[in-house]
Amino acid sequence: xxxxxxxxxxxxxxxxxxxxxxxxxxxxxxxxxxxxxxxxxxxxxxxxxxxxxxxxxxxxxxxxxxxxxxxxxxxxxxxxxxxxxxxxxxxxxxxxxxxxxxxxxxxxxxxxxxxxxxxxxxxxxxxxxxxxxxxxxxxxxxxxxxxxxxxxxxxxxxxxxxxxxxxxxxxxxxxxxxxxxxxxxxxxxxxxxxxxxxxxxxxxxxxxxxxxxxxxxxxxxxxxxxxxxxxxxxxxxxxxxxxxxxxxxxxxxxxxxxxxxxxxxxxxxxxxxxxxxxxxxxxxxxxxxxxxxxxxxxxxxxxxxxxxxxxxxxxxxxxxxxxxxxxxxxxxxxxxxxxxxxxxxxxxxxxxxxxxxxxxxxxxxxxxxxxxxxxxxxxxxxxxxxxxxxxxxxxxxxxxxxxxxxxxxxxxxxxxxxxxxxxxxxxxxxxxxxxxxxxxxxxxxxxxxxxxxxxxxxxxxxxxxxxxxxxxxxxxxxxxxxxxx
RNA sequence: CGGGGUGUAGCGCAGUCUGGCAGCGCGCUUGGUUUGGGACCAAGAGAGCGCGGGUUCGAAUCCCGCCACCCCGACCA
Numbered sequence: 001x002x003x004x005x006x007x008x009x010x011x012x013x014x015x016x017x018x019x020x021x022x023x024x025x026x027x028x029x030x031x032x033x034x035x036x037x038x039x040x041x042x043x044x045x046x047x048x049x050x051x052x053x054x055x056x057x058x059x060x061x062x063x064x065x066x067x068x069x070x071x072x073x074x075x076x077x078x079x080x081x082x083x084x085x086x087x088x089x090x091x092x093x094x095x096x097x098x099x100x101x102x103x104x105x106x107x108x109x110x111x112x113x114x115x116x117x118x119x120x121x122x123x124x125x126x127x128x129x130x131x132x133x134x135x136x137x138x139x140x141x142x143x144x145x146x147x148x149x150x151x152x153x154x155x156x157x158x159x160x161x162x163x164x165x166x167x168x169x170x171x172x173x174x175x176x177x178x179x180x181x182x183x184x185x186x187x188x189x190x191x192x193x194x195x196x197x198x199x200x201x202x203x204x205x206x207x208x209x210x211x212x213x214x215x216x217x218x219x220x221x222x223x224x225x226x227x228x229x230x231x232x233x234x235x236x237x238x239x240x241x242x243x244x245x246x247x248x249x250x251x252x253x254x255x256x257x258x259x260x261x262x263x264x265x266x267x268x269x270x271x272x273x274x275x276x277x278x279x280x281x282x283x284x285x286x287x288x289x290x291x292x293x294x295x296x297x298x299x300x301x302x303x304x305x306x307x308x309x310x311x312x313x314x315x316x317x318x319x320x321x322x323x324x325x326x327x328x329x330x331x332x333x334x335x336x337x338x339x340x341x342x343x344x345x346x347x348x349x350x351x352x353x354x355x356x357x358x359x360x361x362x363x364x365x366x367x368x369x370x371x372x373x374x375x376x377x378x379x380x381x382x383x384x385x386x387x388x389x390x391x392x393x394x395x396x397x398x399x400x401x402x403x404x405x406x407x408x409x410x411x412x413x414x415x416x417x418x419x420x421x422x423x424x425x426x427x428x429x430x431x432x433x434x435x436x437x438x439x440x441x442x443x444x445x446x447x448x449x450x451x452x453x454x455x456x457x458x459x460x461x462x463x464x465x466x467x468x469x470x471x472x473x474x475x476x477x478x479x480x481x482x483x484x485x
Numbered sequence: 486c487g488g489g490g491u492g493u494a495g496c497g498c499a500g501u502c503u504g505g506c507a508g509c510g511c512g513c514u515u516g517g518u519u520u521g522g523g524a525c526c527a528a529g530a531g532a533g534c535g536c537g538g539g540u541u542c543g544a545a546u547c548c549c550g551c552c553a554c555c556c557c558g559a560c561c562a
Contacts, residue, residue, distance in 0.1 A: 017556095019555095019556075019557095020556085034554075038553075038554085090561090146562085149559090149561095150557095150558090150560085150561095156561070156562075160562070162562070217562095228562095229561095229562065231562080232562065264562070265562080266562050267562090268562055269562095297521095300520070301519085301520060301521095302520090305520095334520095335519090335520090335524095337520045337521090337522085337524055338520065338522070339523050339524090340520095340522085340523045341522095341523095342523085343523050344523090355521070357521050358521085367521090450558095
């Protein structure tokens, strides 16, 4: 690809400064902007359209697994938040609190929700009486607020959008299975829609959600070798049920607390998408989540050619819509030369560009250009719609494969601590290490290497041996450590 | 919250040391010619220099205070 013009702000090269590159890509693709309120972002139309695509696909999956959407209040009475000890300890310091309303000081302060366990389970307690009311499977799409000190667009902002699922079950086994199931749903979503390979598994005690018994997660690896938690799912045990008195009568007439789960993904996924696939030219989006999967650029000289190529472009767009490819964009802008249009769509991450010029019309063909590889190939006009569909599938798969080889190439294993310490500097990525399970070793590793325990993968076998840090027996699976966002 | 940096037109910057009435490129507007990888010509619009004080005949430039944002570390989806 050609060098950007000097006069225009260039996108910083990834190799030069990955953080700045990330910011530049977001600006160039007009995904989001910093708001006047510190730590908060404005999601611009193109960025929001990506979130909507994520929502559309994920909402369908959540409903297919039996959950229903509902909506709970933004405000949570202070006393609710304080009912579960671990939970309040984890969240209270990061909350925004409303103390006044209607010009008067409130009797009880209202917390702006950092997550909705407490308000939801207060209601669950009212709704659940019998085992027949279980399982209760609720999801909500909402905004939440956490008073973060250091923020980055999409990855960490004080307010963010997310989906939070909350369920109640009759048995621990069922609830744990639910938490695992939803982690699996996230994994499928990440891999099939985002083209992002992830490692799924459980978190360590130190990394788990405040108030949970177990936290499961999916972890992706970004192009710079840093890990990103892309989704979490928690088995809450009866911790909240006891705090909020969520009880039901069993089939044999006993009174029992429910077993619960909660799980969520957020607008952080948009950040993951950006960092997983984009390049030095700008945004690269997987076709399944691209607001505009195909942009058709007619090329003309004079009115006659304009009419002919624009006509062919509109014709193809119509056929694509008919073939199930929605939101195809015909770039009929006057006053912009074709090259300028190419750059424009490339920056915005449109997966496939179709060029139709007089030469193509003469040969009854269209020119197809992939965003991910830059490969340009002609296709007979009659086969245009079919070729476009096939190429979009190829791009979706190609992005996943590329991300997966990158992930695999940056997943290492070592048994020597000094080796790990050295290599995490030179080659960031996942490091599969034997770990004795102690929080002390985990904390020391973090202190000394800035790497945290990201995940203990589901699909790996126990590999007993000495703990990489203390040498004590590590009987279980290897844990994946990485530096993370 | 600690360390570093930056605030001048929508964006990127120059001007600040050595005070003298704000400039360049891109973008934008209008008209025309263009259109197979960021078009060209012409004419325009647009900021009073992050905010508040001060010093001075005069402050974007000097002094004091504050704020915001960015980057790097401690906490989190």
